[in-house]
Amino acid sequence: xxxxxxxxxxxxxxxxxxxxxxxxxxxxxxxxxxxxxxxxxxxxxxxxxxxxxxxxxxxxxxxxxxxxxxxxxxxxxxxxxxxxxxxxxxxxxxxxxxxxxxxxxxxxxxxxxxxxxxxxxxxxxxxxxxxxxxxxxxxxxxxxxxxxxxxxxxxxxxxxxxxxxxxxxxxxxxx
Amino acid sequence: xxxxxxxxxxxxxxxxxxxxxxxxxxxxxxxxxxxxxxxxxxxxxxxxxxxxxxxxxxxxxxxxxxxxxxxxxxxxxxxxxxxxxxxxxxxxxxxxxxxxxxxxxxxxxxxxxxxxxxxxxxxxxxxxxxxxxxxxxxxxxxxxxxxxxxxxxxxxxxxxxxxxxxxxxxxxxxxxxxxxxxxxxxxxxxxxxxxxxxxxxxxxxxxxxxxxxxxxxxxxxxxxxxxxxxxxxxxxxxxxxxxxxxxxxxxxxxxxxxxxxxxxxxxxxxxxx
Numbered sequence: 001x002x003x004x005x006x007x008x009x010x011x012x013x014x015x016x017x018x019x020x021x022x023x024x025x026x027x028x029x030x031x032x033x034x035x036x037x038x039x040x041x042x043x044x045x046x047x048x049x050x051x052x053x054x055x056x057x058x059x060x061x062x063x064x065x066x067x068x069x070x071x072x073x074x075x076x077x078x079x080x081x082x083x084x085x086x087x088x089x090x091x092x093x094x095x096x097x098x099x100x101x102x103x104x105x106x107x108x109x110x111x112x113x114x115x116x117x118x119x120x121x122x123x124x125x126x127x128x129x130x131x132x133x134x135x136x137x138x139x140x141x142x143x144x145x146x147x148x149x150x151x152x153x154x155x156x157x158x159x160x161x162x163x164x165x166x167x168x169x170x171x172x173x174x175x
Numbered sequence: 176x177x178x179x180x181x182x183x184x185x186x187x188x189x190x191x192x193x194x195x196x197x198x199x200x201x202x203x204x205x206x207x208x209x210x211x212x213x214x215x216x217x218x219x220x221x222x223x224x225x226x227x228x229x230x231x232x233x234x235x236x237x238x239x240x241x242x243x244x245x246x247x248x249x250x251x252x253x254x255x256x257x258x259x260x261x262x263x264x265x266x267x268x269x270x271x272x273x274x275x276x277x278x279x280x281x282x283x284x285x286x287x288x289x290x291x292x293x294x295x296x297x298x299x300x301x302x303x304x305x306x307x308x309x310x311x312x313x314x315x316x317x318x319x320x321x322x323x324x325x326x327x328x329x330x331x332x333x334x335x336x337x338x339x340x341x342x343x344x345x346x347x348x349x350x351x352x353x354x355x356x357x358x359x360x361x362x363x364x365x366x367x368x369x370x371x372x373x374x375x376x377x378x379x380x381x382x383x384x385x386x387x388x389x390x391x392x393x394x395x396x397x398x399x400x401x402x403x404x405x406x407x408x409x410x411x412x413x414x415x416x417x418x419x420x421x422x423x424x425x426x427x428x429x430x431x432x433x434x435x436x437x438x439x440x441x442x443x444x445x446x447x448x
Contacts (some may be wrong), residue, residue: 025229027292027424030361050188058195069297069333072202079199083192132203134294134340139361 004101008044015040015161016060020067023157031146034154035074037064038125039161041082042118043105046089046098057082070133077129081121088120106159107166118158119151126151230287234427241427244317279394280433282306284314287331291364291423296336298322302431303330311392313432319398319420320344320386321429332431338364338423345390346399346417349383351376357384357399357417364423366403369415374407384417391437 019037026034041057061078065071089098094109106114126147134143183190234241288299302308304327314322314334322334322342335342340361346369347354355371369384382402388395404416434440 027290030292030294030364033292051191054188054191054195058199061199070293070295072199072204076196076199076203079192079195083188083196134361135203142362 001101004045004103008103011043012040012060016063019064024068031149032153033146033150034157035064035126035129035150036154036157036161038078038081038122038154039118039158041078041085042121042158043103044085045101045103047100050086053082053085054079073129073132076132077125080128081125084124085121088117092116092120105165105169106162107169111159111162114162115155115159118162119155122154122158123147123151126154227287237425237427240425248317278434278436280435282308282431282433284308284332284429284431286426286429289336289423289426291336291338294340294361296338296423297325297333298336298426300324300332300334300429300431301330303327303332305329307433308332308431309433311437312434313393314429315393315397315432316421316426316429319400320393321421321423321426323392324431336423337367337419337421344393344399345387346384347387348372348376348378348402349385349396351378354387354389355412355415365418367400367417367419369402369417370412372413372415374411374413376413378402378405378413378415380405384415391434391440392432394432394434 015037019035023034023036026032037060040060041053044053044056057078058075061073061075064074064078068074089104092113094113098104099108102108104114104117109117130143130147130150282302284300284302286298287301290296290298298321300308300314308324308327310324310327312324313320314324320337322336322339324332324334326333337344338359340359342359344357345354346357353372353376355369357367357369359367372378380402384399384402386393386395386397386399398420400417400419400421402415403418406414406416408414
């Protein structure tokens, strides 16, 4: 238990740093702004109490907000992602249900399942985020395009990180 | 009472969600321009080292363009100096009073944090209140506008960029003097939109757009950009796409413009409002 908390904290810090140092500095165009830190909410164990997930989501968003000077925006979007998470999980639950205390990773539940799960949460998060950013409904479709393109890039990076973790875990169990 | 407790227990997650979400939304909507300043103060301390390293690297990569810009600015200044030198032997004695008619004061500053990919972009400068920077001063890059200061801490200040969908500036066409309101459409970091120019005005592609000096923030006649496309919309006005003279992806050294007569002007204007 303690072990998994420490491991999760490390992943959490790594994801936040990755977002702040790397992805926030990629300024390809206004249309592609990947936000991969949402993966910190994705991989939390399914059996964690919901109130704790909500608090972790809010704090994650708040940290990102502090460093990118957009108070409230990421907090609201990430909190929404944390809120819909259990509903998404019941919607697409695997046949054998979820394992106790293990994080929701690609290695355990399969690539296909993880892809569907990540896509749903990332799109919800990005929808909230980009519409909160402009905070108006003019240019509705252009914002939608930004949501779609950014989500696609975010999901790609999240899948890559997921693959990396899967590979590492396999190497670790063999050793 | 028991019913209430049961209700709270049953919906505790929903209630927690609603409470936190309302905190977040209220932070978002009640934020004035100054929230950025508070953030600058509290977070800059932590991320300053990191920020400056990234910034140094970026500055190094752009040295060639910077050199070119400085050289051309030097040439321009030398040329205007020659104009003054030529005027000297006219028999008038020179008065060495720099404050007499001076209206604008310039302070050079360095951009330490910038973005172009959001809808509401701000940039951070390395000069603050202690260096005499104040809210509502204009920021220019080279000879064209870049933004307006919206908040200062002791050593840093945050400016709203032209690339912010909330930014408005009064702008006019240099050739005929018609003025309108310039704002960013949020699409491309190279282009802004000029509105409120009536369709009977003759405009051609390549016309220069400059500031009007109505706002006391920017001096009159500062470059904004050039007309790159014209469209007649359904109303009586043109929709003019302006290519910005400032490239916000490369912006690094800027000047902060303080208006020495601003207070006087706003006081007299207040009397008639």
